[in-house]
Amino acid sequence: MDRRRYLTSLGTAAALAGCAGRPRPGGTDADGTASASASTEDGGVAVETLATDLEVPWGAAFRDGDLYLTERPGRIIRLVDGQLEPVVEDVPVKAVGEGGLLGLAFHPDQPYAYTHQTYEPAGGGTANRLVRHDLNDGWAQEPMIEGISGAHIHDGGRLLVHDDALYVTCGDAATEERGQNPDALAGSVLRVTLDGDPHPDNPFDSRVFSYGHRNPQGLTVRDGAVYSTEHGPSVGDEINVLDAGENYGWPEVTGPSDDDRFTDPVTSYSPTIAPASAAMYDGPIESWRGDLLFGTLKSQHVHRVRLDGGDDPGVAAEERLFEGEFGRIRTVFTGPDGHLHVTTSNRDGRGSPVASDDRVLRVVPA
Template identity: 55%
Template sequence: MRRRTYLQSMALGITGLAGCIDSPGRSTGATTTNGERGVRVKTVAMNLEVPWGAAFSSNGDLYFTERPGRIRRIRDNDHKIIADMTNRIAHAGEGGLLGLAFHPKNENLAYTYQTYESGGTLQNRVVRHRVSDGFERETVVLDGIPAASNHDGGRLLIHDDALFVTTGDASDRQRAQDVDSLAGKVLRLTLDGRPHPENPFDNEVFTYGHRNPQGLAFDEGTLYSTEHGRDVNDEINVLEAGNNYGWPDVTGKSDEYANPIATYTPTIAPGGATFYDGPISQWKGDFFFGSLVDTHLHRVRIDGRNVVEQERLLDGEYGRLRTTFTGPNGDLYVMTSNQDGRASNPAPQDDRILKLQPA
């Protein structure tokens, strides 16, 4: 049952059963997994335009960005546009309205990562919004992040009262090695936008030497990222303050730079990442990310800093997979990215948000 012929998914809480998993190596539908419990794929929303960042509020509402500049909310069976910023967002190539995160202590505040045009040039910035006021801008938390039509980073993650931000090299690779530049980095800020006091270079930079980091996820106090290589060596990295991850001098492992714990050649273009702690027992503690080029959901089991098991799920069934995240009950969600101009033939329902749960 391939992606192009599957026409029975329903939006907004109506379950579309894309297939149950029976046994290792054998699938009756969309995917296979090594485990005895079945998994079903439910379509939560469809007919979206390049969904990118996602965050749940404390009452279980799902908010997400669409790259052209909209924020949508799913509440029960109600799916609506909460904010339209398309006249202020530069949806140019990989740029646009990207990451989204809620303030951990004030849910009326949320952060987005935005590409915009100023003086004929592209820039990226992090903005804080008043949620109850239609996501009106409260303040610009950080501005002047270099932007381009490629390699804009854009992922936001809040952990332990710190805001982490991924930035790409904005198609100028030498910026990644310059610790005074905001490009090609993972940044760490306080929640009001100041450089975190424990940062290694007395500025916003947490780690450097990145090409285009796309996923961030914490597990037991350790920060992991996914990153796009050029022609070889997409990476999973463990991020530690002050480390240099080598771009553009090297991708993959070397004796001079911080080494990835996994690489992928041919490249698969890994997207947003999460650790799973939901009801599917065989996935507990595993690291998940979507693949944009190789069009599958990737599961990784990590023991310490060693990758001990990997598996491809939803292989080719839903096309390009951008963002992977977990919900309030631990369920795994995946966003497709087939309306971003890179997919050759998007399905009629694209783009979609999918939910993986026990059958």
């Protein structure tokens, strides 16, 4: 299946405005908005600061109107009426390098949450696992999948509940050849039931849904299709549409290729920008509706992609939002009100934090 598309050089739908450079320590103006703004075809937008002083927020999910967040060192917190409250303060994780407490998702009907964790197995080393938490029992945790290869880099970590299934991104854990092994959980995107079993429609009679992945860290859904964003090496960051049993090429290829063994991305980015999340927007900013947005770590901006229609999507237009204003951007997601939310990742060892980092921001019409 050929999904090769070339970037279209179009004028941006929203020209960035606002202050140049990083916001001043504190990160907010007197009215509580962050120190940045943008204009769109619909008018202006503003960035509100919802929370400050976090330590590498990673997973984000809403339940009953409250925002829950994971922090990579091993904490789960929630934002209630503008105040941060601890939920679990000592999740047993191995927070080394890019690992730790990562993705978060909630069961759609039952009092369960799911997290992706890097941990140290009994025999030592580093591994990843999928854990279910019982919300009626103080978030007590039950491992559902253990022993996924882990490392100080490329641990994947994003979770998505879609169509009565749970999708889990697994990086190659710094060992490239895992990507071309459909029997390995690392270097794959998994699809499991909400109880953690292999999904009955999976292609390999295992938990593996797709393979040939280096370090996918974004998952979202558009018109029933699952999209992912993925880190390349120095070239070839990717946006992919995930299909059962498809091979996305790593490490044999990055970006599009002429090899029919591999499924091409919707688009790719060279040099890399480090996409770290994915969300489809359907909020109050009309000119963004239907667009794919993701945070970038290396390029420090929110990336907006207008996708064209059809069964074989391509890119109609793109733009960079808030470039350099907030530092490293990891997770973008939408809330019950449709507003875009953003977390910074400046305390992850690779950023230059200001006094208020890390933060949760919300983008609203001005």
